[in-house]
Structures are given as C-alpha cells and as structure tokens.
Amino acid sequence: MDIQIPFDNSYARLPADFFARQAPAPVSAPALILVNRPLASELGIVLGTDAELAQVFGGNALPQGAEPIAQVYAGHQFGGFSPQLGDGRAVLLGEVVGRESQRRDLQLKGSGQTPFSRGGDGRAWLGPVLREYVVSEAMHAMGIPTTRALAAVTTGDMVYRQEGALPGAVLTRVAASHLRVGTFQYFAAHGNVDALRRLYDYARERHYPDVETPGAFLRAVIARQATLVARWLGIGFIHGVMNTDNTSISGETIDYGPCAFVDAYDAHAVYSAIDRNGRYAYDNQANVIVWNMAQLATALVPLMPDQDAAIADFTEAVHAMPDLIEAEWLRVFGAKIGIAAPREADRALVVDLLALMQTDGADFTNTFRALARGDAAHEFSDPAAFTAWEARWNARLDGESDWRAHMDAANPAVIPRNHRVEQMIAAAVTGDYAPLHRLLGVLAQPFELLAEAAEFARVPAPQEVVRQTFCGT
Ligand code: AMP
Numbered sequence: 001m002d003i004q005i006p007f008d009n010s011y012a013r014l015p016a017d018f019f020a021r022q023a024p025a026p027v028s029a030p031a032l033i034l035v036n037r038p039l040a041s042e043l044g045i046v047l048g049t050d051a052e053l054a055q056v057f058g059g060n061a062l063p064q065g066a067e068p069i070a071q072v073y074a075g076h077q078f079g080g081f082s083p084q085l086g087d088g089r090a091v092l093l094g095e096v097v098g099r100e101s102q103r104r105d106l107q108l109k110g111s112g113q114t115p116f117s118r119g120g121d122g123r124a125w126l127g128p129v130l131r132e133y134v135v136s137e138a139m140h141a142m143g144i145p146t147t148r149a150l151a152a153v154t155t156g157d158m159v160y161r162q163e164g165a166l167p168g169a170v171l172t173r174v175a176a177s178h179l180r181v182g183t184f185q186y187f188a189a190h191g192n193v194d195a196l197r198r199l200y201d202y203a204r205e206r207h208y209p210d211v212e213t214p215g216a217f218l219r220a221v222i223a224r225q226a227t228l229v230a231r232w233l234g235i236g237f238i239h240g241v242m243n244t245d246n247t248s249i250s251g252e253t254i255d256y257g258p259c260a261f262v263d264a265y266d267a268h269a270v271y272s273a274i275d276r277n278g279r280y281a282y283d284n285q286a287n288v289i290v291w292n293m294a295q296l297a298t299a300l301v302p303l304m305p306d307q308d309a310a311i312a313d314f315t316e317a318v319h320a321m322p323d324l325i326e327a328e329w330l331r332v333f334g335a336k337i338g339i340a341a342p343r344e345a346d347r348a349l350v351v352d353l354l355a356l357m358q359t360d361g362a363d364f365t366n367t368f369r370a371l372a373r374g375d376a377a378h379e380f381s382d383p384a385a386f387t388a389w390e391a392r393w394n395a396r397l398d399g400e401s402d403w404r405a406h407m408d409a410a411n412p413a414v415i416p417r418n419h420r421v422e423q424m425i426a427a428a429v430t431g432d433y434a435p436l437h438r439l440l441g442v443l444a445q446p447f448e449l450l451a452e453a454a455e456f457a458r459v460p461a462p463q464e465v466v467r468q469t470f471c472g473t
C-alpha cells in the first residue's frame with residue numbers, strides 16, 4: 001500500500017473495558033468521493049491512489065499501524081440516561097500526532113456493526129455523511145472548534161431507512177479526541193472508579209495538561225464549552241442533538257446529525273424532527289450545555305476523597321457557567337456589530353437588534369453582513385424601527401476603529417444554508433457531485449463574498465425553505 005498513516009494509538013493501550021476491538025466491516029464497491037488533501041498533509045498522512053484510498057476509507061483495507069476499536073460510552077439522550085451506548089456505527093482506526101504535535105483521532109463512521117450497535121445496522125447513508133463533511137469543514141473555515149472531515153466514500157451497498165433504500169457511505173472523521181461527557185458517565189454509572197480515574201488522567205493529559213485536579217479539569221471543560229456554544233449562537237448554528245454523548249471533552253463540535261442554521265431569525269428555532277419539545281432549540285443551547293456540564297460534574301465526583309466538599313465545589317463551577325456564556329456571547333455579538341471590547345451596557349444594543357430581527361424574520365446571516373455596508377434596512381419590514389436602532393448603533397461606533405473590517409471578519413457571508421445542503425445531497429444521490437464541490441469551494445472562504453458565492457448567500461425561496469431535519473443515522 002502507498003498510503004502511510006503515522007499511527008500512535010494511545011487509546012488502544014488503555015484497559016480492555018474502555019473499548020471493543022472491532023475491525024470495520026467490508027463493503028461491496030468502495031468509491032472515493034472526497035479526500036481532504038490539506039488536512040491529510042497537516043496530519044502527516046501520505047495518500048495513495050484514489051482506488052487505494054477508497055479501500056482504506058471504505059473500511060475494506062486496514063492501513064498499517066491501525067488498531068481499530070469501538071469506544072464505549074453512556075449518555076443522557078433528550079434527558080434520559082442510557083448507561084450503555086458506544087460507537088455503534090463507527091470505529092476508531094487510531095491516532096496520529098500531526099505537524100503541530102497535536103494528537104488526533106481517525107475514525108470511520110458508517111463502518112458496520114460493533115458490539116454497541118444495539119440492533120442498528122452500523123451503517124450511514126450518503127446524505128448525513130456529506131452533510132457532516134460539508135458542515136464540519138465550513139465550521140472549521142469559520143474558526144469554530146470542530147471535528148474535521150478527511151474523506152467520504154460510497155460503499156456500493158444500499159442502506160435501508162424510513163425514506164427507503166439509500167446509497168451507503170462512510171465518513172472519515174478527525175477529532176482532537178472522541179472523549180465525550182458520556183465517556184465519563186459510563187464509568188461513573190458502572191461504579192468503576194479505577195477506570196474513571198484512568199480516563200480522567202488520560203483526558204487531562206491529552207486535553208488539559210496544565211490542570212491538576214478534577215475540579216480544575218471540570219472548569220477547563222466548562223470554559224471551552226461556554227466559548228463553543230456562544231460561538232455557535234454567533235453563526236446561527238443549531239446542533240440539534242446536544243445529548244451528553246454528543247458533547248466533547250475537548251470542546252470541539254462533534255456528531256453532526258440533524259444540525260441546521262437559522263435563516264430568518266427565530267430565537268426558538270428547532271429543526272430536528274425528533275426534538276419535539278424543543279429541548280435543543282437555538283436559544284436553549286446555552287441552558288442545555290450547563291445541564292450537560294452538571295452531568296460531567298456528577299460523573300467526576302467519585303474521583304474525590306471528600307465527596308461533600310467536591311459537590312459544593314463542582315456545583316459552584318457549574319453555577320458560574322451561565323455568566324461565562326453570557327460574557328462570551330457579548331464578546332461574539334459585540335464583534336458582529338463592530339465593537340471590539342463590548343461593555344455590559346452594549347448588551348441591550350445587541351438584544352434590541354435581535355428583537356427587531358425576530359419580529360421581522362430578518363435573515364440572520366445576511367442582516368449582520370449587511371450592517372457593515374449600511375445596507376441592512378431592507379432586511380426589515382419595519383425599516384423605521386431599524387433606522388432608529390441604527391442611529392443608536394452609529395453613535396456607539398464612534399471611537400471604534402476599523403470596525404467594518406472587524407465586522408466582515410466576524411460575520412460570514414456564506415454559511416451552509418439548509419436548503420443548499422439538502423439540494424447538494426439530492427444531487428449526490430443521483431450521482432451528481434457538482435453541487436457538492438461548488439458548495440465546499442465557496443464555504444472554504446466563508447468571510448469572502450466572491451462572485452461565485454453570491455447565489456449561496458441568497459435566502460431560500462419559499463418552496464426551498466427546509467422546515468425539518470432528520471438524524472439520518
Ligand atoms: P447519535 O446521537 O446520532 O450520535 O447516536 C446515538 C447512538 O446511536 C450512538 O451510540 C450511535 O453509535 C448509535 N447509532 C446511531 N446510528 C446507528 C446505526 N445505524 N447503527 C448502529 N448504531 C447506531
């Protein structure tokens with residue numbers, strides 16, 4: 001094989017109860033759709049021919065040094081605890097330490113059944129694979145911490161879902177790690193304190209080498225997640241399934257399922273068909289992440305010699321999180337309106353703009369982008385109210401320097417709009433990958449409004465509006 005992946009598999013060296021050894025299940029006719037060459041090079045991976053890449057990233061050939069495992073975890077799904085989840089349709093091939101000496105996981109998703117499949121087929125269809133590829137790479141280009149996409153392969157096999165028979169696919173995902181809040185919950189729920197300590201040591205060393213206690217570890221994860229969620233809000237992102245098993249310890253966005261972006265601004269927007277109570281609505285994400293961190297805190301308590309003191313200390317850390325998110329939120333939205341160091345008094349300016357946008361259903365992305373050009377009034381059906389707001393804003397901008405350039409660096413011109421993603425998937429299912437390549441091309445520079453990007457900045461026509469998204473597992 002020509003492909004060379006410099007594996008160094010630390011997770012596979014952990015005790016046997018952390019995972020199940022599991023090779024990917026072979027597929028009929030793997031064909032390469034996408035490979036992320038810049039990312040491969042960043043990871044020190046030498047790629048081979050397309051045919052060979054299809055074999056490796058389709059799961060038919062194991063590259064040298066891979067030690068495939070399915071990781072075990074637990075998790076709260078929509079608030080209900082499942083003590084036993086795990087990689088049901090994924091295997092971790094191993095880890096590489098890339099150019100920036102950062103250790104990263106290489107995982108195949110859609111690679112067949114594992115001991116944790118719980119009756120599922122272990123497969124993925126092309127739609128969710130391409131959605132995760134496109135959205136995760138777009139998030140990265142927007143500077144949001146996220147897992148990445150290294151390759152996408154069609155399998156030549158059909159996958160059977162509610163919608164019918166669909167083309168199967170495998171995504172190769174790159175992550176700082178696949179450690180989840182649910183990984184800690186698994187060992188805590190099973191009363192396995194030795195393993196919990198081992199996991200804590202591993203996670204601390206890998207992600208937070210400077211922290212020295214579980215309390216400091218908790219605070220470090222909380223800080224990263226507070227930043228992450230504030231940044232999601234800043235681009236109108238709705239994760240859709242913020243279960244604790246889909247909340248990373250590293251602070252990266254992970255597990256893109258029925259995710260979506262708000263078009264016409266609605267703080268309560270919910271797209272996921274299975275989120276019937278709006279638990280994971282746009283504006284509830286800041287609450288849910290606190291709840292998820294409380295679950296992490298609970299899982300860490302058994303590590304502490306004095307559990308009562310630990311509960312008091314961890315509770316304080318969790319209770320401090322809403323203020324952290326609020327502060328991050330103000331920083332993020334302040335930048336979006338050109339204020340480099342927003343003060344508490346500036347919060348009302350942002351809140352009032354969002355209220356106008358909500359009333360008028362203004363497009364989230366385009367309104368912020370248009371502000372810097374003095375061209376946002378047409379986004380509002382009541383331009384007078386907006387103009388009054390604009391006068392307040394202009395007064396506040398006095399003394400800010402370079403605010404237009406700062407706004408253009410904070411407000412993407414193009415995002416993976418839901419209807420564009422759906423159209424791209426519909427075309428790909430018929431074998432037409434041209435829309436996929438165009439979308440990826442445009443999203444690689446989300447802060448530029450290049451000529452070819454103009455149509456991707458357009459809001460959906462009424463018949464194009466996506467109202468619901470599906471897990472698509
Ligand atoms: P999610 O919230 O979509 O990340 O998935 C929740 C759990 O369901 C995880 O443990 C997955 O591994 C598992 N799962 C999802 N889809 C499948 C599938 N097609 N086959 C087996 N397990 C699956």
Ligand code: MG
Nearest residue numbers: 245246254255
């Ligand atoms: Mg998941």
